Amino acid sequence: MNTGKKKRIAILCSTALLAIAAAGCGNSGKNSGEGASQTAATESAATSGPPATLTVEVFDRGVQGQPDLNNNMWTKYVNEKFGKPNNAIVKYVSVPRSQEIDKLNVLMAAGEAPDISFTYDGTTVTRYAKSKGIYTLDELLEEHGQQLKSYLGEKVLSYGKYEGKQVSIPGKRTLLAWNGMFIRKDWLDKLGMPVPTNKDELYNTLVAFRDKNPGNVDHVIPWATAAAGMNYTFGNLIQSFWGPMTEEEFVTTTNWLKPGHKDAFKWLNKLYHEKLISPDFALDKTTKQADADVTNGKVGFYAANWDYPLSQKIREPLKQNVPEANYVPVDTFKNDEGKYLKEVYNENGIFSFIPKSSKNAELAIKYLNWMAEPEVMFFLQFGEEGVNHKLVDGIPHGIAQTGEKMQTSNLNMDYTPIVNGAELGDTEKNVRTYAAALASGDKSYEKLATDSYKINTTDGYSSFNYGVPNEANIKYGKTLGDMNKQMIDRLIVAKPAEFDALYDKLVKEYMDAGGQAVQDENVKNYRAAQAKNK
Template sequence: MNTGMKKKAAILLGTALLTSVMAGCGNNSNNEPAPAASNDGSAAASTGPAETLTVEVFDRGIQGQPDLNNNTWTKYVNEKFGKPNNAIVKFVTVPRSQEVDKLNVLMAANEAPDISFTYDGTTVTRFAKNNGLYTLDELLEKYGQQLKSYLGDTVLSYGQYEGKQVSIPAKRTLLAWNGMFIRKDWLDKLGLPVPTTKDELYDTLVAFRDKNPGNVNGVIPWATAAAGMNYTFGNLVPSFWGPMSEEEFVTTTNWLKPGNKDAYKWLNKLYSEKLISPDFALDKTAKQADADVTNGKVGFYGANWDYPLTAKIREPLKQNAPDANFVAIDTFKNADGKYIKETYNENGLFSFIPKSSKHAELAMKYLNWMADPEVLFFLQFGEEGVNHTMVDGIPQGIAQTGENMQMSNLNLDYTLVVNGAELGDTEKNVKTYAAALATGDQSYEKLAVDSYKINTTDGYTGFYYGVTNEASIKFGKTLGDMNKQMMDRLIVAKPAEFDALYDKLVKEYMDAGGKAIQDENVKHYREIKESSSK
């Protein structure tokens, strides 16, 4: 399985919460098979007791959210899929922040929903390795032709383990990850161009610090936070990397890549010159960085490519600094003149059918039904004139209140076969995504299109090994924690102590499991290359 770039919080599950979810799953004593259905999910007849299909859904704790098992979207599912298939679809809520821990408990108790999902590929691999998942090849062939056609071989390959299909990855329609944004109004006030290199950015940050073009109290040239460090420096650090073979680029930990040390030394210099948020290492949730941006104190920052479009940034910024105008930029050019940056792989979340499920055929029919363009459109946008209006072919003003509320952008938690808008065209998908985030404010369309284009140019994806890295499962959590601490310590270190500290921390990282993971990656990489050359 491809582990991707997702990280999951490890939070212990309380007994009371477990009890409530177990009750939500229920014990389905009705195990009669559903009526025979065609590949599009429709049934030839509806006879006998209804079959109950349980499907996971994230509870994101959104204020004012409707009943996650009884709303516009679940009613549509039961009307359009449930009735024709003589089935009842019940949604089992799983707290978003505890999803991996909850799945572990439910799987161990054989109580996981018939269709469960996670963004953590390593978790799915572990379930497959322990023989806890249905092998889906035959089900896909018999009941999933529409699904196979929609996802394609590349996306489906991310859900294979030891040559067998064990999960159904969602198609990720938008691949951008990091983004970099600068106050264009500040540049204009200072008569400065949009920076396109690291040196130009440095000069701009110094000007922001010294001239304070926003006339704000406590100007912050570059805002960042410990919580968002990967986003902030995800485009910067690779721009320092030197020449590498493909094997070195793929398998070598970033800490040992040529030039990586220079990248952090440059960041250390910026911090020592008060060009970066002074207390970023204490900002574990990015709450302070968000506040600084929305209060108009910040000239430059890095985040998700769509960050300025989100309501938590867009609305308070308009109120506090109505003249603020952030634009997307590409400023980290490497020695070859490329602006390399990591992008998402083609897959999103992983849906799977636990071995304990008694409704595997119905589960596959459900996922296959969802791949119908008409179904996807309704689940993402609702009914025209009720949930949205069409403007130049883009759905606008998607309803966000009452039972029409979508608890995730474009109903991500109910559209398990796709991550992102699906209108069959990338530019339309980007504009639609922007419209959904900005609730119809077309002024954000250009920012979204520009940011997406910039942050997929010269992009590279994580190498797909197709097999699990056992050392990563064993040491991944420890190394993930160490990685965050290393970044913080190196950036705030005294410049004279930087080199020795970098060498010391990297050695500790490699000794704590980094070398084991790297060695296993090298082994798998060479096996793949050897196999492909035969």
């Protein structure tokens, strides 16, 4: 399989689409790009007369003790440094993080969405663009967003285009790692075993964990996992079984039909029946049980987000319960080509856009452009030295605050939509900063983070950017996503003698329920994109 030479390519992903009332999304019948530079934005950006009010979305994450999201240290800085020079007042409109799509749809339908709105759901933005409910931004960016364009770059900006037009401003994702795998090094040391580097070695290690129980715990769990779709994953196990494919096949074929995919699940089925993975994983739909097993020292190996061991819900209770536990990142699923193929994030993060109901489009772009200034971005992410952070070897280490100086999201991401992740201009520094923010400056966790990031971006690939929405996925995505989770759980626990028949039956049902339509449209869109690039 020659994936190492391929362009960035994709696993088909299913995303839920919530319908919007497109009729309320515009204030005229013009195309979304028409008149953008002729709106009242010119007046609102004027330096004389009454100040304009620029409304900006901010997520309300329900953090305990959080300050007023429209009146705190960060909003005051914005209004002082950007608002006053531009004769503007920046007002923040809070939207519950857990309900952001529902709330956004209502605001868009009513013509009341903030001048700068955002969402992580690119499909929703595409629907808004398709219904001509948002501005195209090419002219505005050219005139007022040169610094923003320079910071983001063409690759990141390309994820915010629809029919060749810029309809949103994607945030720049500074850290691309996604899943990771972690093993108890202290257990390996007790058994005199090396860190596994392939499937066979991992299998032997899991058997040793089961049979020799190096942690001397009740109900040892060699490999902890949870119900499909939760934080616990299978790492890059599935990809390691995939056989040779052309780039088109790799990009467009549903995973269930990729060569070797069935063998991967048959291997997981074998592990389950040999009591090498969590016995009741399919019932753990919140990861509460898997988290408890890890933090109580019962687990030898697990796969989850690349930074999961740094999370407070894992790090602190594990340290208290099992001080000697030492999880290290590991890369153990090598394919036939000797690659450790794994999916990573695309370069883009959250999508910011300007609704057609906005009268401040020009000012909105100026605001995002201002945010791209290095000193502005640094302050919004890290605050004031000695107050919000201290510098340790050039790396900002956060100082916890309460009240108006508190950050309600990691690195203040809800006030910095043009960037997802720490931005110090260097990937290693970004990783160390991110680790410091999560682990309160613990050097061992900084090393764990840098090692994990390096491992989990090696041989990485990200999803293929077709440049157009897959209409079949919009129609069937929610159904297919739900089916996908159920299929994974059922196949792993199936009786071995019934596995092959069940796999074929479930895959046929999946393809009949919309999988074939999604795959066919992927082929069409891929070929169109390739023809356009010739």
